[in-house]
Every structure is written in structure tokens, then in C-alpha cells.
Amino acid sequence: MMLVLLLLTGIFCRRDSDSVGIEAGIRTEDGQFNWQACKLQEISIGLNKHPYTESLLTEIPKFEELTGIKVTYNILAEEEYFEKLIIDLSTGSSGLDLFMTGPQLSWGYIASGWIESLDHYFEDPDYLPDDYDFKDFYPSLLRANRWNNKPGKKNLGLGGLWAIPIQVETYIIAYRKDLASAKRLSPPKTYEELYGFAREIGESEKAGRFGIISRGLGTWPTINTGFITGFSSSGCTDFDENMKCRINSTEAVEFTKIWIDTIKDFGPPDWPNITWYDAKQKFSSGEYGIYPDCDFFAASYENPDKSNVVGKVGYALPPAGPDGTRKSNLWTWSLAMNSHSKKKLASWLFLLWATSKEQLLTSALNGNMNPTRKSVWESEEVRRITDNWKDYREVVNENLNHYAAIQWTPEKEFIAVGDRWAKALHEIWSGKDAQKALDKAAADIDRIISYAYRK
């Protein structure tokens, strides 16, 4: 009786719209690219709250007109977005056809078989409109989205292409140029110098200004930006070639100590609760002297409606390690396709449109930085924007071209590993001995990895 009741309610409820639309050939008879190949179908997209999303929303009607495909989208703030995405994808349902993701998070999805590999689309010239210009994308970013589902640094960049990058961020330092020049300071070139810089540029607590701000929640993003940038520059690695965790090596402990000491001595008193937007806000309000994090936050710093430090910010490459090595991590928001999607062709059409030159240019002009296409980055319009940001373009160019790559070792337990690592940083910040905290974290991480890859 219960089942009957439930089935009845099922009738009155919203159904997942199953496609009834046409699926014609992607090329018409005379070889033209057929945008109308999936007329009348419906696709559903998962999007994170992001400038890219904002600009996409206003442009979507154009896509619907071009293709006859109806688009529904689900937007959530970042944290909730990722959690819901995992739930959605894990049930193997075809609820979302496309979704935003990033390489590090994709690793878990790839290992779970939730993402569709895009290679066979890209390698077939029929499937690309003539003006798409696949080569326009920065190769390093495409490489970042490739993985062959085998753990280990050497496996990054091999294997299938899982998502198309629509934004890239590298990690630089933003600092108060006005305060620095008043004290005749130049931006720090090593992490020891960072400590000194933070001390100098921060005044006493009573003046309400501190030295350094950094994100600090006990989750993987805390590691992902400035920390792992400096970590890698200092010759450290998260895993060695045998997938043994090395976050407690001698160099690693040394670097972690300097990083945490800088934050502890000259950083926010509530560091463990600081999210990236908290930190950005605090820097924009003028409370802090230096913030090693996302490059594109410059857009906020230079926005008079949101920032008290317009025109006062200097940008510089992240500091180098003790032997002069410099590395930066990167992150690229990318669009991926659900491997269980029932409307792959329609989704493919959307992917093409949303990552086309025009769309990416439009989004860049609406605040989606940094562009992933060379043509967009070099375009007049984008130049005009970044020219207002002092040395931003120079620094980002150099970082992107020479130093930025994914510094993490790809493996499927990225989130668990990252979260555990961040917790260790918390413990060190609260006074625990760095070696002990990192030893314990490394042991836990080894256990996570061996359990995950058990035969």
C-alpha cells in the first residue's frame, strides 16, 4: 500500500526531462557545422558562483537561439556546490550534463568514472566548428586537465582530456606598494624575506594593521594557493615517486615552520577561520600588508566600489626557495561533461559555444580572470583592463609562462589528503611541534592512500 502511495505521488511530481529532441548529424550535407543538431533537447548545467557563471547567464539566451537547446542551470556557492556535485555525480544519475570543476577535484571524479573524456571529440575535425581554434588554449592548461588515472606526478598531463579550462589563476604576492616604499621595502624574494617583510609592513595591533593575511580553514584550499607554491619552490613534494607522503621531510618541515611562523607572528588572530573571501576582503579594506594568493584578486583590489586600496597594490612573483627555484601552483576552472549524461552531443555543443573565443572574451570583460585563450589574454579589451592594474600583466605573464603548473601529485584522494594536511598546519599554528604534527599527518595520509589504492 505504501508503494502504491509513493508511486502515485511520483506521478504528480516533476520528472527528469528526458530528451525527446532530434539528434541530427553534427555536419550538414554540405559540410557546415550544424549547431542545430540537437534541437529541442534540454541540458542541465551545474555552476559555481563565479564571474564566469555570471557572464554566462546573460549570454545563454544566445546559445538557446543558436541551437534550439534549452538550458537549465543550478548555481550554488562554492562549498555547497562541490558537496552537491559529489552527491549528484555519485548516484550515477544523468541529472547534470555539464559542470564546473578544477583539475585537483576532477581527479576524484575521474577515478570514479564520472567524467566523459573529451579526446575523441577534439580529435575528430567534424566535431569542431571551423573557427574554434583549439590551439588557442595555453598548452599548459590543457595539460593540467589531462590525467591517465594513475597516481604519481609523472602521470599528470598524460591520458585523456577531461575538461576545458575557462579560467586560470596562479599564485603571486599582492602587497601594499605604498606602505612598502614608505619603509623602503622591496617585495620579498625568499620566504625568510617574507617573514621580515610581514614584520616590517605590519604596524602594531593597535593601529589595526597586520602584516600578512592568508586563507586558513582546515581544508585543502588553504594548502592550494600560497602554501604549496612556497612548498614546491623550496624543493619539497607532497609524494615521492613511490607515492609515499613527504610532507614531513626536512625541507618540508623547515618551510612549513617559516610559513606558519610568519602567519602566527604577523597574521590574523583568527587564521583558522579565514576563508579566501575573508582574506581578500581584509586585504581590500587595508588591514593587511601582503597577501600571497590568487593573482586575479587584483580585480577586487582595483575596484573602487569594493576596495580601500585602489592603486596602492603592487604585484610580484611569489618568493623563490632557498636555492632560487621558483614554482607556482595553479588552478583552472574548467567545464566537464558527465559520463552518464544522456545528451552528450547537446552538451558538447554547449561546451564548444561556452569555450569559444567570443564567450571567453565576453566573460573576461565581465570579470572572469585570467583567460585561458591566448587570443583573449592578448586582446585589446583585456589589455585595457589589466593596464590599470600596474605590474599585474607582467607578473602574471611571467608566472604563467615559466613557473606555474599543478604542484600536487594527482591521486584520487585529493580532498582527504589536502584536508588532513591543512589540519596539521592548524596544529602547528596552535603550538604543536611541526615535525610531530607533520609526521602524524604523513602517516595518516599514507594510510589513506594505501587504503584507496589497495588491490
Next chain:
Amino acid sequence: MGKSRQKRGQELTMYGKISGETRKKSQTVFVYAGIVLFLVFALFPIIWILLMSLKTDKDIISSVPKIFFSPTLDNYKTLIFGIKSAGSEISRPDFILYFKNSLIITTGAVLTSLAVGIPAAYALARFKFKLKEDIAFTFLSFRFAPEIAVIIPIFTIYKMLFLYNTYIGMILVYQLITLPLIIWIMRGYFEDIPVEIEQAARVDGYSWLKVFSKIALPLVKPGLASTAILSFIFAWNNFIFGLVLGAKETFPATVGTLGFISYESVLWGQMAAASMITILPEIIIAFFIQKYLVSGLSMGAIRG
């Protein structure tokens, strides 16, 4: 009979004859001081949020808390009409949708629980039957289930039954919140009505249904109102069910409010404005029911 005793009961409070005449002045001051203290603690954050909703984002993030500022209604405007005002991003007026969802889901859940729970509460109060206490405890045990414990199976089942992202699905799951509260509290009210009235009616030939609906129910009306508002509040404030088992079409306002943590910054002003709007229905309903809320909660004032 019952009513006049209730009235008397209200005058003779715990402090006995302290109402009005014989209360010493110092005691009055003490009472006032205590109440003010409580109210300050209770209301201060809400007033702060109200102020926040009238500030621009720049004022909010200033390092020293600003007590004096020039108020603006921009946050509310953006929220309700989607008007892009200086400094705020293009915020789509989804919040109104979420608010509507909360209204539909919460009202539906409470009404369902009342319809289902009140008869059950009556039965538990009046009848003796096998497994009575066990069943009663089982109803309460809904409340025990940690949300995370049940949410994934419910998610999977819902997807299978097409209940995912539907109002009915949400109303069903919200029963976990509202039903135990209603059953257990209403049970207490029913138990306090003297049985003689109903027995007399039964002797007169009334069926159980008539006794229940024509006699027992009206007597517990005040208690009903207060239980309803309490369960409304708990249901309205739920977050995780809405997040996991719904999508854009059915997200409640609570999920919507967290959505103001956007890519750029936390849109504090809008979040504060959204919070103010979110608690509005609760306040309105409480206002209308308030005379029942406390005075009506006088269980057992009718003692035979």
C-alpha cells in the same frame, strides 16, 4: 467551569501574591533588570543584522564596527527586484523564489504533520493499546536520526521515485522535523483534558471521531497554535535537507541565504537583508498566535 479557573490560575503565578499589590518595589526592579538583560542578549545580534542590512558592503567591512552610517535600502531592492546597484554584482532575484519555496514547503509540512500527528497524539493520550509507549517512542525517534545518517539513502530513493527536487518530497522529509514535536507536545495537551467530558459524550452516543473532532480538538486549540508555530520555526530553519534533496526549484530560503557567499566577497548586506526577510513570516505568525503562545500553553489549568 474550566475557563474561570484558568483565569484565576493566571493571576496567581509562581510568585503567589506578587502580582501587582504586594510586590515589593525592589523585586519589581529586579524583575525588570533581569528581563532587560535577557532581551538585550536576545535582541542585540538581530538588531545588528538589521543594521547590517541597511549598510553598504563597504561600511560593513570597515575594520572598526560602524555604529553611525547612512542607511540604504539598496540591499533590499537588489534582493527583491534584482536591481543592480552600485557596487553589488548582478544578483539574480532568485531569493524570492527560495522564499516562496520555504513558504510552500514549511506550511505544507506543518499542515501535514498536524493532520497526521494530532489524531496520533489523541490516540496516545486516550487509549490503552498494545505497544503504545513503544510506538510513541518510535515517533520521537525520528528526531534522533542524524540528518547525515539518512540523507544519502533518502537521496537515492527520491531520485528513483522522482521525488528529488519536488515540493512533495521536501514536505515528506520535513516530517522528520515536525511530526515528533507535534505528536509529543499535543499528547500532553490531550492528556490534560479531563476525560469526563468525553466520556459523557460517548455515553450520549457520540462516535470516537465526533468526540475527537467536536470536543477534544476545540479544547486544545491554544496548545495546537503554539505547537504549530514551534514546528513551523524548526522546519523553516532547516538547512541540510533543502540543500541535498532539492535543487534550484525547491531550495528553501536558508540555502538561499548561504548563497550570498559569492566569488567576489560575501555579500553581507544582501545576506543580512535576506535574513531579515527570512524571519519575517515566523515573526508574523508568532505575532498572531502570540496570545496563545504562552497563555494558551497553560496545560492543565483546567483541572477537574
Next chain:
Amino acid sequence: MSSRKSMSNKIVPYLFILPALLLTIGILYPFLLSLLYSLTDYHLGSPVTKFIGLSNYLRLFGSTYFWKSLGLTLGFAAAAVTVQLILGLCGAMLLDTDVKGIKIARSLIILPLMMPPVVAALMWKVIMAPNGILNYLTGLSQYSWLGSNSTALISILIIDTWIYTPFVTVILLAGLRSLPAEPYEAALLDGGSAWFTFRSLTLPMIKPFLILAALFRTIDSLKAFDIIYATTKGGPGSSTMLLQVKAYFESFRHYNMGYALSHMMILWLVIFFISRFLVKNWGKAVKSAARN
């Protein structure tokens, strides 16, 4: 004093109960499913789920993180319920008087309860920030309430108390206002002090309400999640990592659904036994209050 004869009848009670029972069965199914999952290695990313018996539980009992989390959960709940009962009782007694304007006070006191916990938590995060209004008012300079290992959980407790004390107050106030007049009249004639009246008359008679409030608050604070999710997410370190928060990390972040569900089954057991204990006492208290 009042005769509470129960009527016995065969079918009618079951008819009254039926809809509610149906819903109960509806909930039972997902719950049993969760129980089953906790005995497997259910991993969100893996299509294959194997039955592994009690492995998850063994792993749980051997994990210091679990015991710490359990301890935090129990401690938090004990503290929260105690504080809220005491404060709630004080509030209820104050509101039970008939001073001028009391009706307004009664409606205002419930306002914090109307704030969704996630929203309230976010707002308190701002209030408790190092440069927030709390430090401004208490004269503390740049202290981080939510960011220090020692005070993070206490700060969560403060937020929880702020939201839920009105709930206790409302229930206790109803109880107070329902108390019969005679005992008090008698006590006044006998010349008893206020404290005596309170201890020997009021307290025993509102015991059922106290237990009812304690029951709901205990259940909810053992399950505490919303507030922590919106503020510290279990940190700093793991000083606010209560059981349900930990389960959320294990499941929705680290994909280990089977393992996470074992946490939740233990939590459920704890809640079950504590509630059973409280309900038994509630029954006793109701009977003894009726005798008065």
C-alpha cells in the same frame, strides 16, 4: 487529583495512529539502508560496494579522532543543555510575572529562535571576529573567539545558547503558567520564603516540562551541525569536530560513506539511550506532578 482513566478500545486507536505509522515505516527504510551501508565499504566514487561486516566500527573504535569527537559531542551537549535549562528557567520565571509590558517581552524573547541556525551562525561569526563588535564591547583587543582552540567550542556554545534558550523558555513558561494556584496560596499563608516555594513546589511541578525541554535540546545538541558548518567547519584543528560534522567530512568531502554512516549509527545509539532514559523520567515526573 484529576482522574485520568484511559479508555480501551480495539481498532479505533490504530486508525488514529495509522497515517503517522505509515510515515514511520517510510522513514525506517532509509534508516535501515543506512545501517546496512555502515556495514559495507560504500564509497561514493566506487561502483562496487562490498559487505565488510563490522570493519568500519572496529576502525572507528580504534581511531583517536573518533573518541575525541565523541567526547566533544557529549561534553558539548551536556554543557549546552545545562546552560540552556538554567537560563531558560530564569527567563521563564522572569516572564511569568505580570509586570507592565510583559506581553511584549514574551513575544520578543522568541526572536532568536526564528533565526535559521546557519544564518545566525554567520552573523555571530561577524560579531565574534577579532575586529568585531563583541571584542569592541568587551574591551578585548583582537581576540579570536572562533579561531582559538580553547574558545572555539565555547563560542559555538554561546551561539547555540543564543538561538535555543528561547525554546526552553517558552516550554517552561507554559509549564509555569499552568501550575495550579492552591499550593501557592497555602504556602503563602504558611509564610514560606520564595526560595522554599521554588524548591519544594515549583521545581517538582515543572519537572515534566524541564525534562521535555531537556529531551529536545539533548537530541538536537548531540546532532549539532548547522552552526559548526557555517562557522568553523570543525576547526581550528579538530576542536569543534562534533560527530555529525565529522561524518559530513567523511562522506561529502572524502567520499567514505560507509565509514561516515558508522559514525552516525553510534551517534544514533547514544541519542537513543539518553532519550529513552529521559522519557522514562518524563513519565515518572508527569505522574508525580499529577499527584500534587
